Amino acid sequence: MTVKELDVSSNFYPEPFPDDLPVIDLARISLAKLLDGDDQEASLLFEVCKDKGFCYLDLTSDEQVIKLAKQAEQVHQAAKEFYSAPVAEKRMFKTRPPETGLLDTGETGCDADGNPNKMEMVNSGFFSGNEDYQLPPFLAPYETLFRSMVRDANVIHNVILSILEKQLQIPTGTFTSIHKLTQTSGDFLRVLNYPVPKDGKPHEDPPTPPHRDAVSVALLFTWQGGLQITNAPNEYKRLDTELDPEKSWFYVPPVPGHVIMNLGDVMHIMTNGLLNSGKHRVVTPPGSQGNHQRLSVLLVARPWENTKLLTVESPLNRNFIT
Numbered sequence: 016m017t018v019k020e021l022d023v024s025s026n027f028y029p030e031p032f033p034d035d036l037p038v039i040d041l042a043r044i045s046l047a048k049l050l051d052g053d054d055q056e057a058s059l060l061f062e063v064c065k066d067k068g069f070c071y072l073d074l075t076s077d078e079q080v081i082k083l084a085k086q087a088e089q090v091h092q093a094a095k096e097f098y099s100a101p102v103a104e105k106r107m108f109k110t111r112p113p114e115t116g117l118l119d120t121g122e123t124g125c126d127a128d129g130n131p132n133k134m135e136m137v138n139s140g141f142f143s144g145n146e147d148y149q150l151p152p153f154l155a156p157y158e159t160l161f162r163s164m165v166r167d168a169n170v171i172h173n174v175i176l177s178i179l180e181k182q183l184q185i186p187t188g189t190f191t192s193i194h195k196l197t198q199t200s201g202d203f204l205r206v207l208n209y210p211v212p213k214d215g216k217p218h219e220d221p222p223t224p225p226h227r228d229a230v231s232v233a234l235l236f237t238w239q240g241g242l243q244i245t246n247a248p249n250e251y252k253r254l255d256t257e258l259d260p261e262k263s264w265f266y267v268p269p270v271p272g273h274v275i276m277n278l279g280d281v282m283h284i285m286t287n288g289l290l291n292s293g294k295h296r297v298v299t300p301p302g303s304q305g306n307h308q309r310l311s312v313l314l315v316a317r318p319w320e321n322t323k324l325l326t327v328e329s330p331l332n333r334n335f336i337t
């Protein structure tokens with residue numbers, strides 16, 4: 016399958032990304048080359064992980080991996096359906112018993128009918144050592160699809176983790192042995208829905224506020240702009256929007272056939288700050304893209320839940336101070 020076979024029609028990319036906005040030119044790394052053991056591509060990945068902690072992974076030249084992009088499109092289509100379910104039905108969805116609120120509206124609030132103002136999400140945490148997890152009726156038809164994506168994403172997560180092991184000159188398995196699908200962990204597949212603003216104007220506060228991901232590796236499929244990363248000084252503890260001036264934020268536009276990869280806090284902690292957990296946020300899609308519901312699909316790896324998050328000794332990180 017090639018990128019041409021991905022549906023880049025109006026269903027998925029309703030409007031072009033405006034061409035007059037600050038955009039970050041992230042590296043595009045070929046997953047096929049990484050799978051082939053290409054040293055140059057592996058070094059580029061390592062540089063990206065030490066620097067912005069974000070890149071595009073090109074899925075187009077490998078039949079097996081482009082499947083994941085195709086499946087993300089299927090989830091996109093499914094999400095259009097399942098997010099239109101009555102809010103009462105969606106609210107019955109629980110993340111992981113006994114936690115409540117699988118339909119998590121977080122800080123973004125709801126209108127008088129209980130519909131989210133800015134963003135809603137479902138996190139499916141049935142995998143990774145939790146095979147008995149039951150999806151609620153409105154998601155049950157997609158279980159096979161979700162499980163298949165989670166398996167395929169786990170392969171990619173581990174390709175990245177094993178390259179990072181080599182580049183850091185640490186024992187093989189240091190990261191990969193704690194990211195197996197059979198181990199109980201907080202891995203999840205998340206589908207996010209950003210409804211069109213009711214007043215037709217971009218939200219003043221970002222629907223997904225600035226944050227770093229509390230994960231090891233994240234893979235994000237999205238079809239509209241809105242995701243931004245900052246070039247403000249990379250001080251790990253600064254999460255407050257006011258500390259990152261508006262002009263420091265740059266869009267990460269979606270690229271067909273590519274998935275956005277970022278590292279999370281686990282990799283930052285285990286490398287004593289050598290690898291970057293990139294700060295990001297999501298604003299209302301720019302320009303006329305804002306007239307369309309924005310959907311995204313996130314697949315994350317987290318370590319086995321008994322893992323102690325200690326710094327791994329590497330010849331490269333001895334002198335690094337968090």
Ligand SMILES: O=C(O)CCC(=O)C(=O)O
Pocket residue numbers: 205207223228235237242295297311313
């Ligand atoms: O919706 C997106 O594009 C990104 C969401 C995100 O950053 C997250 O859920 O951690």
Ligand SMILES: [Fe+2]
Pocket residue numbers: 226227228295
């Ligand atoms: Fe995030």
